[in-house]
Amino acid sequence: MKLLTTTSLVLSFTFLLLLSTSHAHNITTILAKHPEFSTFNHYLSATHLANDINRRQTITVLAIDNAAMSSLLDKHLSLPTLKNVLSLHVLVDYFGSKKLHQITNGTTVASSMFQATGAAAGTSGYVNITNLKGGKVGFGADVTDGSPLHSFYVKSVDELPYNISVLQISQGLTSADAEAPTAAPSQVNLTSIMAKQGCKAFADLLKASKALSTFEENIDGGLTVFCPTDNVVKGFLPKYKNLTDADKVALLSYHGIPVYESLQMLKSNNGVVNTLATGGASKYDFTVQNDGEIVRLETKVVTATIVGTLIDQDPLVVYKINKVLLPIELFKPSLAPAESPKPSKKTKKGAASPEADGPAGDVESATADHTNGASELCGSVKFFMVLLSLPMGFLAL
Numbered sequence: 001m002k003l004l005t006t007t008s009l010v011l012s013f014t015f016l017l018l019l020s021t022s023h024a025h026n027i028t029t030i031l032a033k034h035p036e037f038s039t040f041n042h043y044l045s046a047t048h049l050a051n052d053i054n055r056r057q058t059i060t061v062l063a064i065d066n067a068a069m070s071s072l073l074d075k076h077l078s079l080p081t082l083k084n085v086l087s088l089h090v091l092v093d094y095f096g097s098k099k100l101h102q103i104t105n106g107t108t109v110a111s112s113m114f115q116a117t118g119a120a121a122g123t124s125g126y127v128n129i130t131n132l133k134g135g136k137v138g139f140g141a142d143v144t145d146g147s148p149l150h151s152f153y154v155k156s157v158d159e160l161p162y163n164i165s166v167l168q169i170s171q172g173l174t175s176a177d178a179e180a181p182t183a184a185p186s187q188v189n190l191t192s193i194m195a196k197q198g199c200k201a202f203a204d205l206l207k208a209s210k211a212l213s214t215f216e217e218n219i220d221g222g223l224t225v226f227c228p229t230d231n232v233v234k235g236f237l238p239k240y241k242n243l244t245d246a247d248k249v250a251l252l253s254y255h256g257i258p259v260y261e262s263l264q265m266l267k268s269n270n271g272v273v274n275t276l277a278t279g280g281a282s283k284y285d286f287t288v289q290n291d292g293e294i295v296r297l298e299t300k301v302v303t304a305t306i307v308g309t310l311i312d313q314d315p316l317v318v319y320k321i322n323k324v325l326l327p328i329e330l331f332k333p334s335l336a337p338a339e340s341p342k343p344s345k346k347t348k349k350g351a352a353s354p355e356a357d358g359p360a361g362d363v364e365s366a367t368a369d370h371t372n373g374a375s376e377l378c379g380s381v382k383f384f385m386v387l388l389s390l391p392m393g394f395l396a397l
């Protein structure tokens with residue numbers, strides 16, 4: 001397993017290089033021109049938030065000066081906790097000073113990077129921005145109605161529309177949730193994050209499998225996980241139970257790639273990715289294909305779409321997807337690739353033969369298991385896909 005992981009790491013490193021794009025902005029450089037934000041700047045780097053900020057294309061940083069930062073530091077928060085608090089100061093939308101004063105109806109809530117950490121419960125990752133009397137703009141990290149706004153807009157520090165806006169606010173934003181003790185990335189409980197946010201069925205399969213340790217071992221070095229939602233995993237269970245133990249591990253491992261891929265990176269690059277199941281003669285890869293804001297994951301059997309983010313905390317990111325990723329190594333395609341958007345008639349036979357090119361042990365046995373009922377399998381995969389299209393309709397809403 002270690003060897004497999006190493007191989008896939010090496011292979012996906014090539015992919016990582018392909019994905020690395022030049023950065024349009026550098027928050028460290030921007031703030032370095034303003035010594036009054038040196039402490040804030042230092043901690044953006046120390047918590048690696050600076051990397052996250054530089055990776056995003058549309059972002060607002062609510063900077064606080066050294067005095068405000070020092071009252072935040074008086075709380076003696078651990079670095080991971082401080083990261084949560086500081087991530088409340090990074091809004092994943094563009095607010096220039098002009099937009100700030102022209103908010104529709106005078107008040108709004110903006111999603112912060114804390115919302116994407118998975119540590120934020122309910123609305124605690126949102127920031128309330130409200131236009132007050134006399135041109136004042138107030139900010140608050142507690143968005144329950146009627147909560148006082150403790151921090152106020154001071155000035156615009158730097159604006160590169162619509163990539164990054166840096167605004168100074170008077171006080172640090174914080175909340176009980178953000179200050180709750182936080183574990184380091186490697187201590188993150190992957191399965192409980194999944195279970196809490198609509199991927200409990202997949203988390204349960206992982207917990208019962210050796211595959212979980214492969215996922216956990218990869219977190220520190222970079223890990224992207226695609227977890228199918230509960231509805232689709234439940235529909236898939238009968239097929240899952242039919243897999244051999246080794247194939248179960250391969251199927252689950254197929255849902256992780258051993259590099260960190262932010263949504264922005266996935267949206268701006270297409271290509272084949274190796275997975276945690278990749279190794280030796282077993283390809284177990286799939287293609288990332290983006291279409292505007294939509295990111296599709298195409299195996300040769302199914303195409304899944306990213307429908308949400310459970311946690312995005314470099315080096316770990318977990319996305320929710322609307323289908324179980326079925327590798328060609330274990331499943332046969334049931335339909336010819338759709339050339340036209342028309343739904344294929346059932347007279348159309350699933351023609352494509354599986355390109356099982358490597359006689360790797362577990363793949364071989366899986367193929368043998370399925371050979372007898374090949375057409376039967378095609379039929380049930382078709383049925384499975386019909387099943388899948390039902391919950392998809394809901395997710396699309």
Ligand SMILES: *[C@@H]1O[C@H](CO)[C@@H](O)[C@H](O)[C@H]1NC(C)=O
Pocket residue numbers: 023026027028029054
């Ligand atoms: C941003 O700038 C800092 C120093 O100015 C540098 O150390 C860092 O590597 C830069 N980051 C990126 C992503 O270019």
Ligand SMILES: *[C@@H]1O[C@H](CO)[C@@H](O)[C@H](O)[C@H]1NC(C)=O
Pocket residue numbers: 104105
């Ligand atoms: C602004 O207020 C109007 C009337 O109360 C409401 O219909 C509208 O949805 C609000 N717009 C936003 C963006 O909240």
Ligand SMILES: *[C@@H]1O[C@H](CO)[C@@H](O)[C@H](O)[C@H]1NC(C)=O
Pocket residue numbers: 107108109128129130140143144145146147148149
């Ligand atoms: C923001 O907070 C203010 C003050 O508590 C409140 O009046 C307003 O409704 C809040 N705005 C939103 C969009 O929740």
Ligand SMILES: *[C@@H]1O[C@H](CO)[C@@H](O)[C@H](O)[C@H]1NC(C)=O
Pocket residue numbers: 024057160161162163
């Ligand atoms: C915003 O970023 C893009 C590249 O992503 C760059 O071409 C553009 O010049 C940037 N805009 C500003 C104002 O820096």
Ligand SMILES: *[C@@H]1O[C@H](CO)[C@@H](O)[C@H](O)[C@H]1NC(C)=O
Pocket residue numbers: 189190191192
């Ligand atoms: C993660 O949490 C679950 C319960 O939600 C627990 O059973 C499991 O042992 C935890 N795993 C780790 C590594 O702490």
Ligand SMILES: *[C@@H]1O[C@H](CO)[C@@H](O)[C@H](O)[C@H]1NC(C)=O
Pocket residue numbers: 238239242380
């Ligand atoms: C599981 O395997 C059995 C025996 O090979 C077969 O009868 C059954 O249809 C399979 N179930 C699914 C859901 O593929």
